[in-house]
Amino acid sequence: QKEVEQDPGPLSVPEGAIVSLNCTYSNSAFQYFMWYRQYSRKGPELLMYTYSSGNKEDGRFTAQVDKSSKYISLFIRDSQPSDSATYLCAMARNAGNMLTFGGGTRLMVKP
């Protein structure tokens, strides 16, 4: 079983749709959860950073963590074509520890 799993997609949605991206994980020691956006052949860009269970909102992005189910989500409201990218979840046991990444979900937002 992989430590962090993501559906690779591609996920195709029309502009303006609400997008839901998800990751599951197996290691209950993970406490810090991140979402990154990566454009082709570029470095990952940090979108959201959360600690433990709960919700966090930043603009059009909402991150949810359910540690009891080992399941995290990223919601994107009013999706735009510029949101088309690969979204990576990442997690760590403690702040400053190595990040373990999922394989990424490719999102395509069509105008």
Place this chain on the structure above:
Amino acid sequence: EPEVTQTPSHQVTQMGQEVILRCVPISNHLYFYWYRQILGQKVEFLVSFYNNEISEKSEIFDDQFSVERPDGSNFTLKIRSTKLEDSAMYFCASPRPGLSRGEQFFGPGTRLTVL
């Protein structure tokens, strides 16, 4: 916003040659990290460096790899004898001053091609 910078952006080398990848992390931070991403695969952790010492390393980071801080601001990743399977994007990352050290900001990467 301060950014992580990396040089070169693309490095082509022959198998068996040594390569040095350079990173300038966000200033005034003691933590930095190296990751790699083979084309089409996930981002993988290589090594973390704190206060001039390796704090964590993965199985990938074997004796062929080394990391140094040659001066106050630059960090390097050296691969002593490159193999074809070392071809990948190499990213360094560091936290930003004033934010949690868990928030890792990535550089643009160096694309390493081993022929």
